[in-house]
Amino acid sequence: xxxxxxxxxxxxxxxxxxSVDNLYFFLVAVTAFFxxxxxxxxxxxxxxxxxxxxxxxxxAVHGGLALEVVWTVIPLGLVMVMFAWGASVYLExxxxxGDALQVYVVGKQWMWKLQHMEGQREINELHVPVGRAVxxxxxxxxxxHSFYVPAFRMKYDVLPGRYTTAWFKPTKTGKYHLFCAEYCxxxxxxxxxxxxxxxPADYASWLGGGxxxxxxxSNGEKLFQELAxxxxxxxxxxxxxxxxxxxFGSSVTLADGSTVKADEAYLRESILxxxxxxxxxxxxxxxxxxxxxxxxxxxxxxEYVKSLKQPGPGAPTAAQPAxxxxxxxxxxxxEPRRR
Ligand code: CUA
Numbered sequence: 001x002x003x004x005x006x007x008x009x010x011x012x013x014x015x016x017x018x019s020v021d022n023l024y025f026f027l028v029a030v031t032a033f034f035x036x037x038x039x040x041x042x043x044x045x046x047x048x049x050x051x052x053x054x055x056x057x058x059x060a061v062h063g064g065l066a067l068e069v070v071w072t073v074i075p076l077g078l079v080m081v082m083f084a085w086g087a088s089v090y091l092e093x094x095x096x097x098g099d100a101l102q103v104y105v106v107g108k109q110w111m112w113k114l115q116h117m118e119g120q121r122e123i124n125e126l127h128v129p130v131g132r133a134v135x136x137x138x139x140x141x142x143x144x145h146s147f148y149v150p151a152f153r154m155k156y157d158v159l160p161g162r163y164t165t166a167w168f169k170p171t172k173t174g175k176y177h178l179f180c181a182e183y184c185x186x187x188x189x190x191x192x193x194x195x196x197x198x199x200p201a202d203y204a205s206w207l208g209g210g211x212x213x214x215x216x217x218s219n220g221e222k223l224f225q226e227l228a229x230x231x232x233x234x235x236x237x238x239x240x241x242x243x244x245x246x247x248f249g250s251s252v253t254l255a256d257g258s259t260v261k262a263d264e265a266y267l268r269e270s271i272l273x274x275x276x277x278x279x280x281x282x283x284x285x286x287x288x289x290x291x292x293x294x295x296x297x298x299x300x301x302x303e304y305v306k307s308l309k310q311p312g313p314g315a316p317t318a319a320q321p322a323x324x325x326x327x328x329x330x331x332x333x334x335e336p337r338r339r
Contacts, residue, residue, distance in 0.1 A: 013176055013197065014152035015169040019089045021153070026085070030078060093154070096167035100135035101128065104216070104299045107138065107145035107158040110187040112178065115296060117303070118207055119215045124193030126178065129203035133169040137264060141295050148181035149195055155181050163264045170197040220304025223297055227289065235308065241286060242279045248306045253280045267302045 012018055051057075103126065106113040114122045128134050138147055140160040147166065148155040156166035170176075180191035198206060213219060224230055232241035248267070251259045255278045260266055269276055271293065274286035293301065 010150035011172075011174075011176070012151070012153075013170055013172045013174065014149075014154065015171060016089075016093050017151070017153045017171075019092060023085055023089050027082065030082075093166075096135040096165065097133045097169075100133035100167055103128070103134055103136050104296075104303075105136050105138040105147060105158065106295045106299070107140040107142075107147070107180070107184075107191075109142050109185050110180070110191040112147070112180075112191070112193050113296065115216055115299060116207070117216050119213045119219065120207065121213070121296075124178070126193070126195045127203060127206050128170060128195065128197055129200045130170050130173045130197050131200070133167055135165060135167045137299070138164050138166065139295055139299075143184050144182050145180045145184050145191065146182035148179040149176055150179070151176040152195075157182060163268065170195075173197045173199055216300050216303040217307040218304075220300035220302070220307075223293070223301055224304055227292065229301075232286070240283075242282060244305050245308045245310050247308070252277075254278060255280050255282075255284075264302050267305055268298055271298060271301060 009021065012021065102117050104115040106115075112124050112126075114126050116122075120127075136147065136156075138156065138158045139162065140158045142160060144160070145158040146155060147158055149168065152168040152170065154166055154168045156164055158164060174197055176195045176197065178193040178195050180188055182188075184191065214222075224233075232239050233244050235243060235245055247262050250262050252262050252266070253259050257280070260277055266277065270286075272288060272290045274288055275284050278284045
């Protein structure tokens with residue numbers, strides 16, 4: 001495709017593209033049909049029932065049950081089709097397959113920062129293999145942005161303080177435009193980039209190319225040591241803070257008795273606002289790490305916590321309150337409690 005050639009529609013380069021387009025064409029066809037019908041009838045009736053003389057005024061008609069039923073039931077059927085079809089396309093786009101490749105995205109005025117699990121970092125460029133689903137976990141450092149790849153028919157808001165996920169499965173190799181689709185300041189229009197869809201072999205050699213920094217999880221581990229998280233979060237024993245092994249994905253019981261699923265958002269919140277959701281059986285002693293870790297650093301830490309998995313039943317998790325809420329775990333530090 002030459003960039004100068006005029007296109008009414010962007011290229012279809014993901015599995016979702018044709019589903020989105022088919023729905024869109026259906027909506028356009030229905031809209032066009034009814035627009036023509038209504039305007040046609042307006043003209044026909046305007047001519048047929050124009051006033052010729054005051055004498056030949058037609059008799060007024062009241063009621064018409066059959067007509068009313070017809071023009072209620074047909075549109076109802078049509079909008080229900082739109083609803084069901086639209087919902088199924090939406091759900092298809094909202095549910096990444098389990099085997100998807102994970103990529104982290106951080107939006108920032110005015111650039112896209114991307115991190116691969118293997119450690120590669122990119123700015124305004126994303127390299128992915130063809131035929132493989134890619135799941136994006138996205139957040140913003142400042143304001144709302146929106147990750148938009150027209151050829152994939154994928155557009156998803158990127159919000160500060162929250163993780164949103166989106167996914168796509170590219171069907172064709174090539175280079176596809178990436179835009180920011182949410183006005184985010186002076187250089188919003190310049191917040192663009194490219195998604196490079198490569199043959200799997202090319203992608204593998206690209207991955208092998210330059211990751212001097214190590215994987216995301218190993219960078220997270222370094223950060224975990226640097227920030228001294230490991231002083232309290234022991235991995236082989238119960239420290240003063242919950243053991244993080246097997247925490248990710250588990251259901252955690254909090255001090256107030258409620259439970260919460262340990263997903264990315266929960267881990268992020270627990271690092272930045274440790275007092276927000278204190279695990280049952282532990283004291284709220286953790287300081288905040290707000291301002292000490294970048295959004296990218298947070299993603300690395302989360303990836304590290306995700307990697308802390310121990311197989312086998314009965315592996316210790318923070319999800320199991322060792323003691324009633326408020327009490328200290330037996331292995332907590334032995335200083336006398338002062339009030
Ligand atoms: Cu970022 Cu517009």
